[in-house]
Amino acid sequence: MKTLDMPSFGADMESGKVVEWCVQPGQKIKKGETVALIETSKGLIDMEVFEDCEVEQFIAKLDSEIPVGNPIVKLVGDKNSGQSQELEVEISQTEPEVENFNASHKTDEVLTNESQFEHSIKATPAAKAYAQMHNIDLKDCSATGVDGAVCLDDVSHSSKAVPRKRGEFDTDQMRHAIAAVVSKSKREIPHYYLSLDIDLTKSEIWLTKLNEERTPEDRVMVNVPLMCAVARALHKHPDFNGEYVNEHFSHSPDVNLGIAIRLRKKGLVAPAIHKADTLNVFEMMNSLKSIVERSKKGGLKQSELQNATTTLSSIGDRGTDQIYGVIFPPQVAIIGVGKVNQKPVAINGRVEIRSIVNVTLAADHRVTDGQMGARFLNEIRKLLQKPEQFLGGLS
Amino acid sequence: MNRFELEKVIKTAIVDIAPDVDPEELATDDDMRDELDLDSMDFLNIIVAVSKGSGVNIPEADYAQVLTLDAMCEYVESRLN
Numbered sequence: 001m002k003t004l005d006m007p008s009f010g011a012d013m014e015s016g017k018v019v020e021w022c023v024q025p026g027q028k029i030k031k032g033e034t035v036a037l038i039e040t041s042k043g044l045i046d047m048e049v050f051e052d053c054e055v056e057q058f059i060a061k062l063d064s065e066i067p068v069g070n071p072i073v074k075l076v077g078d079k080n081s082g083q084s085q086e087l088e089v090e091i092s093q094t095e096p097e098v099e100n101f102n103a104s105h106k107t108d109e110v111l112t113n114e115s116q117f118e119h120s121i122k123a124t125p126a127a128k129a130y131a132q133m134h135n136i137d138l139k140d141c142s143a144t145g146v147d148g149a150v151c152l153d154d155v156s157h158s159s160k161a162v163p164r165k166r167g168e169f170d171t172d173q174m175r176h177a178i179a180a181v182v183s184k185s186k187r188e189i190p191h192y193y194l195s196l197d198i199d200l201t202k203s204e205i206w207l208t209k210l211n212e213e214r215t216p217e218d219r220v221m222v223n224v225p226l227m228c229a230v231a232r233a234l235h236k237h238p239d240f241n242g243e244y245v246n247e248h249f250s251h252s253p254d255v256n257l258g259i260a261i262r263l264r265k266k267g268l269v270a271p272a273i274h275k276a277d278t279l280n281v282f283e284m285m286n287s288l289k290s291i292v293e294r295s296k297k298g299g300l301k302q303s304e305l306q307n308a309t310t311t312l313s314s315i316g317d318r319g320t321d322q323i324y325g326v327i328f329p330p331q332v333a334i335i336g337v338g339k340v341n342q343k344p345v346a347i348n349g350r351v352e353i354r355s356i357v358n359v360t361l362a363a364d365h366r367v368t369d370g371q372m373g374a375r376f377l378n379e380i381r382k383l384l385q386k387p388e389q390f391l392g393g394l395s
Numbered sequence: 396m397n398r399f400e401l402e403k404v405i406k407t408a409i410v411d412i413a414p415d416v417d418p419e420e421l422a423t424d425d426d427m428r429d430e431l432d433l434d435s436m437d438f439l440n441i442i443v444a445v446s447k448g449s450g451v452n453i454p455e456a457d458y459a460q461v462l463t464l465d466a467m468c469e470y471v472e473s474r475l476n
Binding site for chain 2: 219318
């Protein structure tokens with residue numbers, strides 16, 4: 001017997017909610033199948049299993065906040081995947097659970113000094129934080145906690161807390177989570193920055209020819225060869241592809257390229273395209289379409305949100321010339337791509353108009369140095385001068 | 396396909412991409428990407444919808460000619476007639 005625990009979908013995540021079970025007790029499920037929908041600050045995420053198994057029993061109560069690492073369902077499988085741990089106690093749905101909801105609050109204490117409250121309402125700090133995030137008035141909640149206080153369960157089950165649909169997210173909650181991640185990054189990761197202008201003309205000409213005979217739904221976008229180049233450069237320069245944890249850097253065997261995707265209403269997610277270095281340009285385009293669609297409409301998988309080994313952030317064709325990103329911990333680099341501009345360039349003593357894109361690197365100085373970063377950026381530049389190689393996968 | 400039907404195809408695609416937007420309030424002679432805050436994938440999805448709905452394939456080289464609702468409709472109408 002083993003359990004599936006509430007996963008972390010990012011360095012900022014402390015808890016999540018199971019809002020829907022996608023399986024039944026006694027059901028046999030295959031690796032990759034979705035077990036439950038988890039509500040997080042990034043919206044609804046599909047939680048999948050990583051090996052064939054059978055569902056034994058649900059542990060988590062629907063719509064209750066479950067701290068990251070706590071079990072949510074019991075499974076019976078062939079072997080321990082390492083994803084879960086055996087636990088003898090089931091999760092408790094009482095007040096101590098809220099301790100992990102917001103680490104900055106002392107949650108075993110109900111504030112009774114009524115002068116601290118505008119409406120003289122007793123509430124646990126976790127309930128207050130949740131209410132603030134979801135714009136819920138504590139007056140509208142029942143109070144079933146200790147000494148008649150409003151507790152986390154009261155707020156999360158309040159009629160004012162509207163159940164989330166796929167593709168929806170709470171803007172305040174997401175911005176709060178983003179703020180936590182970028183603040184942690186800037187606090188803990190010594191960033192260094194490099195920039196390189198790359199001639200994209202050959203790639204553009206090649207891509208225009210490639211797309212000429214293709215219908216719009218089969219066309220490859222101009223940033224896709226760039227994605228292929230970045231992924232393959234990461235394969236060749238693994239010091240930019242991995243994670244830094246407990247003062248130690250570990251290379252990742254795979255290049256799982258996180259793609260920063262802007263959502264309407266101030267949202268931002270960065271799901272990963274797995275093994276991006278092995279994809280040809282068509283596979284990369286299909287993967288990009290898939291994660292963009294599911295980022296905006298729901299259906300992102302747990303593995304896509306957890307496993308990025310480096311991130312690429314493109315400001316877009318109507319953005320700015322340059323973008324310097326903030327590294328998502330525990331990653332050690334983020335690549336920024338500006339908009340493509342037509343610029344005069346000296347080539348063999350003559351001035352020609354070329355398509356130029358600025359590519360930046362923000363990297364963790366604990367792991368790499370400027371010279372290494374420069375070689376990495378120049379690898380991207382070299383790869384983009386021979387875009388025809390992106391027709392095949394990386395051999 | 397007449398102008399009304401063509402606009403319906405485009406507006407349906409817009410609602411799918413930007414459910415928070417009322418396409419009836421879209422200024423027909425303004426760049427859709429700015430008006431609707433569309434990224435390049437969103438714009439491609441509109442091109443795909445128009446292609447499927449009207450049968451007119453807008454090549455990449457002509458994207459700059461179809462940035463407004465009016466321009467897109469006129470472009471497609473001219474290729475249908």
